[in-house]
Amino acid sequence: MAYTVGQVARVAGVTVRTLHHYDGIGLLSPSGRTPAGYRRYNDADLQRLQLVLYYRELGFPLEEIAAIIDDPAADPAAHLRRQHELLTVRIKRLQEMVTAIEFAMEASKLNIQLTPEERFEVFGDFEPEEHEAEAEQRWGDTDAYRESNRRASRYGRDDWLRIKAENEDWGRRIVALLASGAPADSPEAMDLAEEHRQIISRWFYECSYEVHTGLADMYMADERFTSHYENIAPGLAAYLNEAIHANAISRA
């Protein structure tokens, strides 16, 4: 029913010094002391310690942990639910890192060179939530968006490598075409626009000509997309936009 520091430390897998520290900062003070001044922990203290350790494992600073635990509006069950949720989020994050590693392993086997952005995708501050929120706002709750998400979540590393390879191949060809001076409404340019549409259809969602031109206009309106294409080759964004429109008109 009552435990000394050493016993608590052993069963909880922490050091005595840690318990002293938690006592010192008021995060976990034992419910009592012996006449000699020895700390005595009871079951309630252990329960609290368990909460502390879980939240600590999840990366919270101790001060915040104190606030969370002392929140009067949180019963034990609420903590369990919360920790469960946080744990699954962390696991998901680590699994993303695993797929990133697997991706890199595949890429290195195939001698594909990763860009810095790809390298740090899992760390970078592109903030998937932000991204996703923006995409949702922009795309709305359209069928295409949901379809894309549904399909994308099914792809494995091999698929992504294929997509990447296809995309890079296509990119090289349109850059070459732009450099060659062929106009954006030339048959070659329109063919590449058509190919772009089919890549999207094959891998992400059914992309009609109408949807395709809408996509092209969005590319132009969104600085993030234009800068992406402009970085590949200056003038490419506008060139692609024009080619997509020409293609849609000629095939309609």
Add this chain to the structure above:
Amino acid sequence: MAYTVGQVARVAGVTVRTLHHYDGIGLLSPSGRTPAGYRRYNDADLQRLQLVLYYRELGFPLEEIAAIIDDPAADPAAHLRRQHELLTVRIKRLQEMVTAIEFAMEASKLNIQLTPEERFEVFGDFEPEEHEAEAEQRWGDTDAYRESNRRASRYGRDDWLRIKAENEDWGRRIVALLASGAPADSPEAMDLAEEHRQIISRWFYECSYEVHTGLADMYMADERFTSHYENIAPGLAAYLNEAIHANAISRA
């Protein structure tokens, strides 16, 4: 091809100060400087940074990370394999925490009270590896051991709750019997011994009478087991041992 601190920081999701720090301690010094003294990072630096961040995420101290990365006997592929392995270990650990949480949620729903040991199972220093290594040494590569492991790995929280409940029920009854003064070779004691054998058979592995008596002797020889039973009630370990032997003889 060459990046400033700020650019590197943004893409890698760290602060500029962190890069300064890594430079300061020699963990990651940029390959060059501009005439004005600005740090210039190239692709190789970014690659190294990526390694650093992965190992950091995995909880390694920076000094150790430097040693790992500068290990001449580790090519990029080896790092990928290593990180992959470490990540899966961490994921497994977190998943154990999840099952522990789920276990606690179930237990709290059913109003079952957890013991401190159970509470800290996932943290405690019982060191599963140590445990497992010992069990393997002790049990050898027996069929029973493998069977037990195979079955145990299939159980979910509900199963464990059932096992726990059954076990506690059995425990209460044998403690009561011991307290009642019934001798260890009384029919009641032998019935409880038989029940013990069947619990093991049902949940873990086929437990013959011979195996059962062997198990009982091992309990007696192993201080960890005896102290477990002695903690429940003094004299219980020896009582159970005797009852199991009596039961095996009478049914043989």
Add this chain to the structure above:
DNA sequence: CTCCCGCCTGCCGTTACGTCAGGGTCAAGC
């Protein structure tokens, strides 16, 4: 009564940065 282990309270050390302070740099715009 002694011995050894466990507990106590300072107090300084360490890791991995955060956070200014004080001062140069660079590209853009007037």
Add this chain to the structure above:
DNA sequence: GCTTGACCCTGACGTAACGGCAGGCGGGAG
């Protein structure tokens, strides 16, 4: 050519979460 704002530099001190040690009391086994 000059300003301006964003970006870079080097100290230097601060912080969180303990680790580790010193110096001293407590307590039960022999």
